Amino acid sequence: MSERLLELTGVSGGYGDIQVLWGVDLAVNAGDMVCLIGSNGAGKSTLLRCISGLGVWSKGRIAFAGRDMSGRPAADIVAAGIVHVPEGRRLFRGMSVRDNLLMGAYARRDGAAAIRRDLEVVYGIFPRLAERTGQDASTLSGGEQQMCAIGRGIMAAPRLLMIDELSLGLAPRLVEELGEALIKINRTGVSILLVEQDVITALELASYGFVLDRGRIAIAGAARELMVNPLVTDAYLGATALAVS
């Protein structure tokens, strides 16, 4: 049995008077790729913001590598090794691809040589970023922007990479390409928590999945089992699942 890396116990949270999450339990083991699926508005992004310490109130326990991280500011979370690739990429406009990637390494303390080495690693995973290193990041295509956002996440040398809506607005071929990149990243020892509305993509990539429904974890299990679980297929896959099978 591998080590628990991230463990959420009874996490509730929301914005101001509005409570979005109701006692969420979730865990990611070291080295795993886990997905969090659910429909629009289920609270997936809010859950990531709770973990990242980003403008959300939260209660309950968030433990990372055995340390209690509940209620810590965003900078501490990044320093601990949890890196959040936000929905909509949120690249820094007016800054080059390279400067965006270097911003990812902002909190690192292991020296310029290690950062340069990881820059080459990112360019190795996404050769298209190497071609566009000096280009304003806001002029990239949607797929390239997602590559840059993931690359920026890798530059932080994370132990856990949380990616919010990998596939949103991208062509299926690009999603496949990004998925392969995630598998490569995962093989280097980085655990991944993938948040997706596209249930099929998520369950194909991940080994374990959680289904979030109206702020509560409705179902959890191995991705292979979720793929054939009638509760999942009826609610989230619908006709698509029939077409696939």
Next chain:
Amino acid sequence: MLYLQVLINGILLGGLYSCIAVGFSLVWGVLNIINIMHGSLIILGAYAAYFAFTLLGINPFVFVPIAGVALFVLGYALQAGVINRVMGAPVLITLTLTFGLNLILENAMIFAFKADYRKVIIDPPLGLIEIGSAFVPRDRLYAMLLALLLVGGLYAVLRTTRIGRAIVAVRMDREAAALMGVNVPRIYAITFGLGALMAGSAGSLMSVIFPISPLTSVAFLGKAFVICVLGGLGSIPGVMVGGIALGVLESFGSLWLGPDYSTTIAFVLLLALLMFRPTGIMGKRGFE
């Protein structure tokens, strides 16, 4: 040849003006604060240079980095201790706050230094350089070159250093910057500190050229405002162009209409620009 002389005067003045405005532009662009204190910070730098000169005999050109560092510390402390408390609030709140802080600083200076005009008089004078029939006063030339060096230095810091990148990132997307592990309130304090550093350095240079008094702070604030709008907010090359444009326009304005009108010209220009090109000459998003 008179026009050449007026043009030279304008450019010399304009270089200093860019230095006056660049800190104001940075604070406005990154923190979204219209810093009413900016003029008083310039005057504070000028007084520091004046007293360093008259009491300790330190040349104001040499005093520039000292004034800069001292004002950086003051600016950092003000932002970290006071202004950061209202950063989430609408722009009117921060405007009111800096207005109040300015009243305190300005009146403290009137109390401490009196409202009399004072000027650093370098003896013997540095003299003039002759170009054909035009003259370039050395003190103004050195002040302009140092001013442009400072502005260029700030540009380089923002473009090439880790902290500089973080400042630009916070300007673009505060929340995404926080996700990179950036301590946003600290970056705010550093940015405000850099704005004050540029103000203090500019003030130190100005003490050689203009008579100073706490009452002149408003004039410098006004110029900084006009230059930012002229050059476009959020662009350092824009501030340089805006500063030199204002310097040249004021020089020719004084020639044709008399020196009393130089401020009027600046504000008429501001109004015209706001009507026809509200983004300024080089304005765009992104701190270049």
